[in-house]
């Protein structure tokens with residue numbers, strides 16, 4: 001079966017985008033893994049499926065699958081690429097698009113300069129699915145494993161993030177500690193592990209070991225979670241420039257009960273089609 005796709009990237013976090021509005025194919029986990037494979041498939045960190053809306057209150061639904069085949073709740077860089085995709089494909093003429101995800105409705109807006117701003121909704125600090133409780137509202141919990149101690153802030157942007165402050169991201173133990181945190185039993189649905197270096201009160205550098213994908217060049221929800229954690233810990237003031245290995249995002253958050261706003265680029269790399277092996281199930 002030949003599958004048309006669009007390859008996109010947001011700060012080097014890359015995506016295979018499938019149009020299930022005019023098409024109808026939604027991949028199973030084995031097919032996601034094949035399409036995401038950088039040697040035998042197209043290659044991507046996540047696969048995005050754009051679908052017709054499930055209700056009249058939204059314009060589209062958008063589903064997100066990690067390279068490991070798992071479907072997840074949210075993707076920040078993917079939301080910007082989604083908005084660019086539906087606009088360039090002529091599926092909408094709106095500048096502000098309401099799209100349903102597994103964790104609720106978000107609203108990407110295309111800016112005049114080609115960047116995309118996304119209202120990422122309200123952050124949560126002690127999501128029920130992560131059994132971290134603390135009497136302080138800043139959910140900071142020492143997490144000991146392999147003899148190392150991490151002080152972690154747990155923040156949900158719909159998807160779970162475990163963020164810590166490091167002295168220098170370039171030498172942070174992302175490869176060693178990222179998988180340990182991702183798969184730690186304290187996170188029953190696993191977690192994205194963020195490592196942030198405070199540059200000043202309006203700037204950080206960030207690396208993220210992503211759940212289901214490994215370290216990516218940028219993580220949009222990870223940038224939102226890091227800024228929320230930094231502001232709650234009294235280390236940052238809104239807005240914050242987030243420098244990732246793939247480029248820069250701007251994140252604004254005015255405090256509890258207000259949404260996180262993320263602004264950054266979204267780029268179409270190429271379009272193509274690929275023959276899907278019949279035996280993937």
Ligand SMILES: N[C@H](CCC[C@H](N)C(=O)O)C(=O)O
Pocket residue numbers: 013045046066072073074075076077078159160192210211212213216218219220221222
């Ligand atoms: N790996 C994430 C999903 C993709 C998030 C990231 N690519 C972003 O831009 O937010 C998770 O399992 O929750």
